[in-house]
Amino acid sequence: MRVTISDIAKAANVTPSTVSRVVAGSSLISVKTTNKVRRVMREMGYHPNMIARSLVRRSTNIVAALLPGSSEQVFQHPFFSGLLQGVMSQAKAHGYEVILANIDNEAEEQLLVEHFMGSGVAEGMILLVSRVGQTSLESAVQSAFPVSMVGRPIDAWVDRISWVDSDNFAAGYNLTRYFLQKGRRQIAFIGLVSDIVVTMDRFAGYRHALKESGIPLDERLVVEGRFMDGDEHLLTKELLARGVRFDGLIAADDYQAFAAIKLLSQNGLTVPRDVAVAGFNNVPLAEYFSPSLTSVDVRPSSIGEKAFDLLYQQIENKAGKPLHVIVPTALIPRASG
Amino acid sequence: MRVTISDIAKAANVTPSTVSRVVAGSSLISVKTTNKVRRVMREMGYHPNMIARSLVRRSTNIVAALLPGSSEQVFQHPFFSGLLQGVMSQAKAHGYEVILANIDNEAEEQLLVEHFMGSGVAEGMILLVSRVGQTSLESAVQSAFPVSMVGRPIDAWVDRISWVDSDNFAAGYNLTRYFLQKGRRQIAFIGLVSDIVVTMDRFAGYRHALKESGIPLDERLVVEGRFMDGDEHLLTKELLARGVRFDGLIAADDYQAFAAIKLLSQNGLTVPRDVAVAGFNNVPLAEYFSPSLTSVDVRPSSIGEKAFDLLYQQIENKAGKPLHVIVPTALIPRASG
DNA sequence: CTGAAAGCGCTTACAG
DNA sequence: CTGAAAGCGCTTACAG
Numbered sequence A, B: 001m002r003v004t005i006s007d008i009a010k011a012a013n014v015t016p017s018t019v020s021r022v023v024a025g026s027s028l029i030s031v032k033t034t035n036k037v038r039r040v041m042r043e044m045g046y047h048p049n050m051i052a053r054s055l056v057r058r059s060t061n062i063v064a065a066l067l068p069g070s071s072e073q074v075f076q077h078p079f080f081s082g083l084l085q086g087v088m089s090q091a092k093a094h095g096y097e098v099i100l101a102n103i104d105n106e107a108e109e110q111l112l113v114e115h116f117m118g119s120g121v122a123e124g125m126i127l128l129v130s131r132v133g134q135t136s137l138e139s140a141v142q143s144a145f146p147v148s149m150v151g152r153p154i155d156a157w158v159d160r161i162s163w164v165d166s167d168n169f170a171a172g173y174n175l176t177r178y179f180l181q182k183g184r185r186q187i188a189f190i191g192l193v194s195d196i197v198v199t200m201d202r203f204a205g206y207r208h209a210l211k212e213s214g215i216p217l218d219e220r221l222v223v224e225g226r227f228m229d230g231d232e233h234l235l236t237k238e239l240l241a242r243g244v245r246f247d248g249l250i251a252a253d254d255y256q257a258f259a260a261i262k263l264l265s266q267n268g269l270t271v272p273r274d275v276a277v278a279g280f281n282n283v284p285l286a287e288y289f290s291p292s293l294t295s296v297d298v299r300p301s302s303i304g305e306k307a308f309d310l311l312y313q314q315i316e317n318k319a320g321k322p323l324h325v326i327v328p329t330a331l332i333p334r335a336s337g
Numbered sequence C, D: 001c002t003g004a005a006a007g008c009g010c011t012t013a014c015a016g
Helices: A005-012 A014-024 A033-045 A051-058 A072-076 A078-093 A106-118 A136-140 A167-180 A197-212 A233-241 A253-265 A301-317 B005-012 B016-024 B031-044 B050-057 B070-076 B078-093 B106-118 B136-142 B169-182 B199-210 B234-239 B254-266 B300-314
Strands: A061-070 A097-103 A125-127 A147-149 A162-166 A189-191 A222-224 A248-251 A275-278 A295-297 A323-325 A330-332 B060-070 B099-102 B125-127 B147-150 B161-165 B187-192 B222-224 B250-252 B275-279 B293-295 B322-329 B331-332
Touching: A005 A014, A005 A033, A005 B161, A033 A051, A051 A162, A051 B050, A061 A078, A061 A106, A061 A301, A072 A078, A072 B078, A072 B293, A078 A097, A078 A301, A078 B070, A078 B099, A097 A106, A097 B078, A106 A125, A125 A301, A136 A147, A147 A301, A162 A301, A167 A189, A167 A197, A167 A248, A167 A275, A167 A295, A167 A330, A189 A197, A189 A233, A189 B031, A222 A233, A222 B016, A233 A248, A233 A253, A248 A253, A253 A275, A301 A323, A301 B199, B005 B016, B005 B031, B016 B031, B060 B070, B060 B106, B060 B300, B070 B078, B078 B099, B078 B300, B106 B125, B106 B136, B125 B300, B136 B147, B161 B169, B169 B187, B169 B199, B169 B250, B169 B275, B169 B293, B169 B331, B187 B199, B187 B234, B187 B254, B222 B234, B234 B250, B234 B254, B250 B254, B254 B275, B300 B322
Parallel strands: A061 A097, A061 A125, A125 A147, A147 A162, A162 A323, A189 A222, A189 A248, A248 A275, B060 B099, B060 B125, B125 B147, B147 B161, B161 B322, B187 B222, B187 B250, B250 B275
Antiparallel strands: A097 B099, A295 A330, B293 B331
């Protein structure tokens, strides 16, 4: 049997109240009593039961982190690992535990959100999700349950919830400008997905840079589609199938860029000589790949840290207004373009 | 204020006991009462407080997963992502939540283990750690706190604790045989670390295969060292510095193999023509790399699933003996050798 | 400085 | 089939 506070109280000839105060480090208790109780606790191997404490304090020091999708690819994507790492380091710094949950589908998302709001286990939740329009958040927002999310939500939600995002517009703009300055003129953009805000923002930056340079947007150079798990090359395949010449290629994600480089070389095109290629996320592989990949570091662990910080602020101050943080990005030029 | 079981009881004109039974789905309660209570619960938006429930049931349906190291590299290594994915899918299947914790250093490991054993939050813990000799487990094993770990522990612990491991000896053996059959004779092994059992086992398989073929082990072809975070190339650098010819190279981890290929080519050696190269873990990049990397799939998500299963068995049956599971590996031949 | 008492929100023998 | 009561292991006003 576990040793409880009243076991200690008996052994130390005090009441549970006193033991509790010693555990809490109260300065009310005399040094003598404190020492005696401490000794008994040590001897008997006492550990406070956090569940009981949580029940009375109404706080668990636990937050939930919800990861979208259970697909291997999503789970293993370095962006999410980075996010998680940031969340966990800040959680640890503030004495919080992190419950990790993955969302298999939209129906489950609703259930999970309600579960975490209702069960009293988590004091708040972080949605590691960029996809939006999530009705699942409606109840959370209305009941002022602390929530923060990664990725800017759609406009209607933008001020109702705390979020962190990269400056994806600037990142897309800068990357495109970089290619333009290197003399590229027919720059393709692949991996646009209309309900993934991140890709839309990057694309908007790309479009703006072209416009600024007086280059008309050629829609045949834009390939939409959410491909992963080894199907990323289909984007480039489609692009090639359109038969339009291009000398630059920007992919919404590094893995799509890797697949592009591979497919281009299979089609007799040399990177960067014939086509400059770049991606987003600066995954570890970007450095190892041959040619090494020009990419944009979005600092996922910083994003994760901020996501926790925003959540923490809401937990501390329930009345506070939702806040937004933009984490800057950094262009990492490498051999691919 | 949250709605509690007694709020529901009042509104439905029954006692808390009855509501509790309805929540639990007890068949004792009349259909009429059940329906009435259910309706009230729905109307008032009742969610059971899991903390209170856990306190009385003495079970939280939460397990802890402890991840070694906080370094980016470890956290982002696909092997650990795979492990985590497996753990989480089985946890979900059994109605468990997973608290993720990372261990920054050995001192913290001890604290974390004690925390999770003592606080009553987690019903058991999974150590996603191969490193061993861990005195931190002594107390867990003695108090019969459910634990499972990934990676075979040292001999003294092998029957005291449940664990899952790959058949690393066989994997090392098979990979070496594969190179031998392709006519390679001077096969180097890099990334051996004496206190990482995984690498020792892979190395033992390598040595055994050589011996079986009557090829003496040349110690100058074995490079020890735990390198990560971009320093992996130092292993190959050391190997080259020794000035001994080799036509095969086996790295304890794929990332070390990538770094090797890169460094070899910088030194004018072509893979696989001059040197066949292979690694372990079959990370997603292995397929994308140029040349694609021969590797060993260790099925990390299966390992994670088993690790949860073993833990679950102990939670269900505290008296049960520790169990061991070996997950088979698969050699994935690719262009590098 | 310390104690007695109430209470956090549940569950579950025990009665009827 | 339902209720009254005790209890899970803590914390914290209230008293002294």
